[in-house]
Amino acid sequence: MRRDDQRFAAAARDYGLRKVSKITWRVGAAGVVCSALIAAAFGHHVAAHQPSTGNGQHSSTGGGGGSGSGGSSSSSGSSSGSGGSSSSSSSGSQGQGTILVPAQPPSPASGGGQVTSGAS
Amino acid sequence: MTTLAAGTDTFSVFGTTATLLVSDPGRLEAARAIADTELAAVDRACSRFRDDSELSGLNAADGAVTRVSELFAELIEAALRAARLTGGDVDPTCGQALAQIGYDRDFALLEAAGDQPFRIVRRTRVPGWHSVQLDRPRRLARLNNGAQLDLGATAKAWAADRCAEIIAAQAGIGVLVSLGGDISVAGPPPAGGWRVRVTDDHAASAQAPGQTVTIGSGGLATSSTVVRAWAVGGRRVHHIVDPATGQPAESCWRTVSVAAGSCVDANTASTAAIVRGEAAVGWLRESRLPARLVREDGTVQATAGWPHDPGA
Numbered sequence: 001m002r003r004d005d006q007r008f009a010a011a012a013r014d015y016g017l018r019k020v021s022k023i024t025w026r027v028g029a030a031g032v033v034c035s036a037l038i039a040a041a042f043g044h045h046v047a048a049h050q051p052s053t054g055n056g057q058h059s060s061t062g063g064g065g066g067s068g069s070g071g072s073s074s075s076s077g078s079s080s081g082s083g084g085s086s087s088s089s090s091s092g093s094q095g096q097g098t099i100l101v102p103a104q105p106p107s108p109a110s111g112g113g114q115v116t117s118g119a120s
Numbered sequence: 121m122t123t124l125a126a127g128t129d130t131f132s133v134f135g136t137t138a139t140l141l142v143s144d145p146g147r148l149e150a151a152r153a154i155a156d157t158e159l160a161a162v163d164r165a166c167s168r169f170r171d172d173s174e175l176s177g178l179n180a181a182d183g184a185v186t187r188v189s190e191l192f193a194e195l196i197e198a199a200l201r202a203a204r205l206t207g208g209d210v211d212p213t214c215g216q217a218l219a220q221i222g223y224d225r226d227f228a229l230l231e232a233a234g235d236q237p238f239r240i241v242r243r244t245r246v247p248g249w250h251s252v253q254l255d256r257p258r259r260l261a262r263l264n265n266g267a268q269l270d271l272g273a274t275a276k277a278w279a280a281d282r283c284a285e286i287i288a289a290q291a292g293i294g295v296l297v298s299l300g301g302d303i304s305v306a307g308p309p310p311a312g313g314w315r316v317r318v319t320d321d322h323a324a325s326a327q328a329p330g331q332t333v334t335i336g337s338g339g340l341a342t343s344s345t346v347v348r349a350w351a352v353g354g355r356r357v358h359h360i361v362d363p364a365t366g367q368p369a370e371s372c373w374r375t376v377s378v379a380a381g382s383c384v385d386a387n388t389a390s391t392a393a394i395v396r397g398e399a400a401v402g403w404l405r406e407s408r409l410p411a412r413l414v415r416e417d418g419t420v421q422a423t424a425g426w427p428h429d430p431g432a
Contacts, residue, residue: 098407099205099389100381105410105425106316106333106340113317113332114128116324117377119344120136120276120300 127151133159134167134276135226136300142287143294143310151287151295158286159299162279165192166271168215169226175269178261179215185262193259196252198384199274203249205385206392208363213247215268217366221357246363272359277341277387280304284383302341304383309336316340318377318412321347331412331420331429339383343390344375360394369395375414376400379426 127145129152131138138159142151167173174192188196199212218224247267254261263269281304284297288307296305296314301321305314312334319330321344333340345358345368362369376393380386389409393400401423404411410426420429 097205099385099409100338101408101424102335102338102379102381102410104336106335106379106427107313108427109312109315109332109334111315111332112325112327113315114141115139115296115298115303115314116301116317116319116321116328117298117303117340117342118301118319118321118324118328118330119342119347119375120302120321 134163134279134299136276137298138300139296139298140287141296141298141314142291143308144291147291147293150291151293154287154290155283155297158283159279161191162195162275162282165189166195166269166275168218168270168272175271178263179268181263183262183264183266185260188259188261190259193254193256193261195271195275195278196254196261196269197256198278199269199271200249200252200254202274202384202388206388206395208249209392209395210273210388211246211249211361211363212269212271212273213249213251213263213267214273214361214363214366215270216266217246217361217363218270218272218359219268220366221361221368223359243365243367246361246366248363273391274384274388276300277302277304277339277382277384280383281339302339302383302387303335304339305335305337318342320344320375320414331427333379333427335379338379338381339386340377340379341383341387341390342375342377343387343394345369345371345394346374360391362395370397371395372397372415373400373413374416374418376411378404378409378411380409 127140127142127148129140129148131152138155140148140151140155142148163170164173166175168175168179170176174188178186178188196212202210203212247263247265251264251267252261252269253264276299280297280299280302283299284295284304284306287293287295287297292307294305294307294309296303303314303316313336315332315334317324317328317330317332318340319328319342321328324330343360345360347358357368360369360371361367371394373394376390378386378389378393380389386409389404389407389411393404393411393413396403400411401413401421404413404423408424411423412426412429413421413423415421422428
């Protein structure tokens with residue numbers, strides 16, 4: 001009888017541990033999923049705003065920049081407003097992440113031009 | 121392809137010269153009307169020298185959230201995109217820096233004033249494009265850190281793209297729009313393409329020292345330190361500000377011309393190239409942007425398929 005009680009107690013303990021373990025795993029998984037959902041839902045509101053009061057930032061697309069500043073930034077170009085007064089979205093009207101290359105490079109021509117490209 | 125680009129119109133806008141070339145001369149008047157409407161709207165939105173412009177209002181808002189028009193939001197967005205793509209070398213927050221080096225009024229007035237008195241200007245980084253907040257869907261904008269906008273590096277080229285696109289779509293013709301040498305083309309080009317003389321100054325003649333090329337699409341823009349320059353205390357300064365110093369860029373290039381998929385991208389690249397100096401050559405090559413770079417001594421370097429200049 002006493003041995004049965006011990007077995008029962010051990011089985012009950014194992015059952016409880018399995019339950020706790022399962023619940024813990026599910027809560028953890030749910031947390032991960034929720035975190036991902038929250039990140040996806042609000043990620044675009046925190047588009048890499050940096051105070052920018054002294055140090056320059058260079059994006060990877062600007063690599064090789066020679067303006068004398070370093071660092072890097074992948075900001076979307078607009079940033080979230082503080083105080084809830086302004087948030088932001090980022091897509092540019094051009095929408096591209098790089099400078100658009102021409103369909104064809106210029107071709108050589110002789111004589112004058114129909115129009116002049118120079119600084120103004 | 122059409123065989124001839126016969127219609128030409130030249131007029132003043134944004135303190136510079138605009139040229140319209142159209143493939144159908146019969147549509148020139150309609151094209152001009154479209155251009156006038158669009159350019160007036162852009163001027164109202166982002167002129168730094170008009171008290172009633174949206175840009176002046178935003179600059180004067182002292183960091184307050186300001187509602188902006190769809191057009192102005194697009195212009196700000198284009199400027200921020202240029203900043204992002206150049207790692208901040210083309211920065212829209214150079215307004216205060218430009219004013220400090222004397223460019224605080226329309227350039228015609230600045231030129232007429234002659235040599236300006238000497239002033240001490242601190243070398244300091246501009247507030248930076250991250251100081252500009254734009255809520256695109258709600259059309260709200262705010263400037264932080266005392267930033268003052270100047271969209272000079274992108275607005276003119278952006279306007280050229282917009283005009284060319286609308287004219288080609290509405291008039292159904294091939295068109296070239298040049299705003300002070302920032303060139304955008306749309307619609308079917310003439311046979312052989314649009315002939316463009318690339319030189320230092322957009323106001324120079326079609327035979328001025330430089331190189332003639334043809335383009336059939338996209339944009340071509342030129343940035344230079346020799347034009348839109350003035351004197352302060354006997355020292356010559358120009359309008360291309362290095363955001364890292366808030367001073368006119370000290371570049372090894374006198375003039376840079378770039379061809380790109382759009383005029384605003386071409387101008388973004390040409391301006392960045394002036395700021396970057398020697399490093400610009402590698403960057404333009406990596407970016408596959410055909411460019412013509414002219415050193416102070418007149419020697420020419422080309423990148424990414426820019427045609428050889430037999431005269432160089």
